[in-house]
Amino acid sequence: MSTSFGRTNGRSVIMHKSGKTAVTMVATAAAGKTAMSLKKQEEDVSRIVSRMIAKGHALLGADATEKLMQLEPKVVKVEVAVREEQDAAIGITSPHTDRHRELLAQLRLILHETEDTLDKVVTRHRQIVSLPASTNPFHEQSWAKKKLGSVFHTVSGGTGTEIKKLGRSIDQVRSVIDRVHEGMAALEDEGKLPTDRRTTGVPPAKVFGRFVDCERIVAMLHRTVGYEDQQGPGCCPYSVVGVYGARGYGKTTLAQLVYARIDEAGYFDLAMWVHVSRDFAAVYDVFADMMKAATGRAPCSHHDSSTMQRSLEKELGGKRVFLVLDLDDVRGNDGTNERLRRILAPLEFCERDSKVLVTSRTVDALLVLGAPKARCVPVPELAEDVFLQLFLHYALQGSVDERDRGILEVIGADIAKNLKRSPLAAKTVGEKLRTNKSIEFWRSVQGALPN
Structure with a gap:
C-alpha cells in the first residue's frame, strides 16, 4: 500500500497503488458510498488525523507524528473554507470550494484505510502481549512489554515473520503520512490551500506552566x-x-x-x-x-x-x-x-x-x-501534571455532566500519556474529544491507543 499526490485534468488527486495496479481515487459521491459508511463520509478529516496523532505518538515515532500534527491544522483550514466559502477573511471562492471538498473526500478514503491498518497492528500487539512466553512469537517475554515503536526498530533484534509483517504495516502507514504531508505542503505552496494565519504578540487566554x-x-x-x-x-x-x-x-x-x-x-x-x-x-x-x-x-x-x-x-x-x-x-x-x-x-x-x-x-x-x-x-517540557491540566482544559471546556466528569478525567489522563507532552497534540486531540463528552466515546478513543 502506498499513496501519492498526482494530477488529473488539472485537479489534485491522491493515487493509490497496490502491486502492478494503480487506481485513481476520484472522490465522487458514488465511489464514497461504496468505500465507506455514510457516517464515515460525513466525518471531518481533521478528526481522523487527530485519532492518528493520539495513536501515533506511541507507535509511529516522532517524525511521522510531527507530520500528522502539521497536517491537522491545514485540514482544519480546508474544512473551514468549505463551510464558509464566502468568508472574505479566508479568501475562498466557490470554485476553490469544489476542489477543497473533493480533496477532503479523497483524504477521508485514504486516511480511513491507513487508520484501519494502524488499528490492526495495535490489536495484534495486544494479542502478543497476552500470550504465554512459550508461545510468544517474539520468543523473549521482555519484548512483549516494550513499547510498540521500539519493537519495530531496525536494531530491535526481532525474529520471525510476525515482526516483519507488522513492521511492514508500520512502514506502510508512515509512507502514507509522508506522501499526504508532502502533497498538502505542495498544494499550499502553489496557493491552492488556505494559508496559515500569522502569529501575533497576544498570548492565549489561558497559559499553563510557562x-x-x-x-x-x-x-x-x-x-x-x-x-x-x-x-x-x-x-x-x-x-x-x-x-x-x-x-x-x-x-x-x-x-x-x-x-x-x-x-x-x-x-x-x-x-x-x-x-x-x-x-x-x-x-x-x-x-x-x-x-x-x-x-x-x-x-x-x-x-x-x-x-x-x-x-x-x-x-x-x-x-x-x-x-x-x-x-x-x-x-x-x-x-x-x-x-x-x-x-x-x-x-x-x-x-x-x-x-x-x-x-x-x-x-x-x-x-x-x-x-x-x-x-x-x-523550550522546557511541561511537567506531567501541568500537561494533564492543559489537555483537560481543551477536552472538558464547556458544559460537562458533573456525574461523568471524574470518569472523563481518569480516561483523559490515560489518553494524555500517549501525547508525549506536546501542547499542540493536547490541543488537537483535546478539542476533538470536546465535541463528544460521552464516556463511551472517550473510552473508544482510549481503547484505540497502544498500551
Whole structure:
C-alpha cells in the first residue's frame, strides 16, 4: 500500500497503488458510498488525523507524528473554507470550494484505510502481549512489554515473520503520512490551500506552566551582557536571545508571554512582533511588517527593499527597540541565511541595549541571527501534571455532566500519556474529544491507543 499526490485534468488527486495496479481515487459521491459508511463520509478529516496523532505518538515515532500534527491544522483550514466559502477573511471562492471538498473526500478514503491498518497492528500487539512466553512469537517475554515503536526498530533484534509483517504495516502507514504531508505542503505552496494565519504578540487566554520560563527569558533580555558591553564606534547596539524547540511545544506561547511582560515594563521605547513565514522569499515583506509594527501604518507598496530598509533605519534610529522574530519553520540554506541576517540590518541604528528575541525550530537559525549559544534556550517540557491540566482544559471546556466528569478525567489522563507532552497534540486531540463528552466515546478513543 502506498499513496501519492498526482494530477488529473488539472485537479489534485491522491493515487493509490497496490502491486502492478494503480487506481485513481476520484472522490465522487458514488465511489464514497461504496468505500465507506455514510457516517464515515460525513466525518471531518481533521478528526481522523487527530485519532492518528493520539495513536501515533506511541507507535509511529516522532517524525511521522510531527507530520500528522502539521497536517491537522491545514485540514482544519480546508474544512473551514468549505463551510464558509464566502468568508472574505479566508479568501475562498466557490470554485476553490469544489476542489477543497473533493480533496477532503479523497483524504477521508485514504486516511480511513491507513487508520484501519494502524488499528490492526495495535490489536495484534495486544494479542502478543497476552500470550504465554512459550508461545510468544517474539520468543523473549521482555519484548512483549516494550513499547510498540521500539519493537519495530531496525536494531530491535526481532525474529520471525510476525515482526516483519507488522513492521511492514508500520512502514506502510508512515509512507502514507509522508506522501499526504508532502502533497498538502505542495498544494499550499502553489496557493491552492488556505494559508496559515500569522502569529501575533497576544498570548492565549489561558497559559499553563510557562511563567517561570517567561521570567527567565525576561531576565536575560534585561541583562547587559555580550554585544552591548562593547564600547566605542562600530559596536552592535543590540543583542539576540533565542528560543528553540519542536513544532507545537510552546515556543510562540512563551515568546508571547515575554512580549506582554516587556511591553508592560516600559523598558523599551518600541516593541515589535514580526512573524516570518517558512518560505519567505523577499526581505521586503519582513521589512514591511516591521514598518507596520513600528508605525501602525502599512508602508507604501511601491518601495523596494533598500528604500524600505532606509525608512526603517530612520524610524528606529535613537530608540531602544525590542523585536520578536517568530520564525515559522524557516528552512536554512545559503540564500535564506543571507536574508535572515539582512532582516536585522535596520537595528544597527537603534539605541544601545536594544534586544531581539527569536523563536525557531532549530538552533542553527538562532546562531545565523547572532544569538550566542549561551543565550539559545530550548523550550522546557511541561511537567506531567501541568500537561494533564492543559489537555483537560481543551477536552472538558464547556458544559460537562458533573456525574461523568471524574470518569472523563481518569480516561483523559490515560489518553494524555500517549501525547508525549506536546501542547499542540493536547490541543488537537483535546478539542476533538470536546465535541463528544460521552464516556463511551472517550473510552473508544482510549481503547484505540497502544498500551
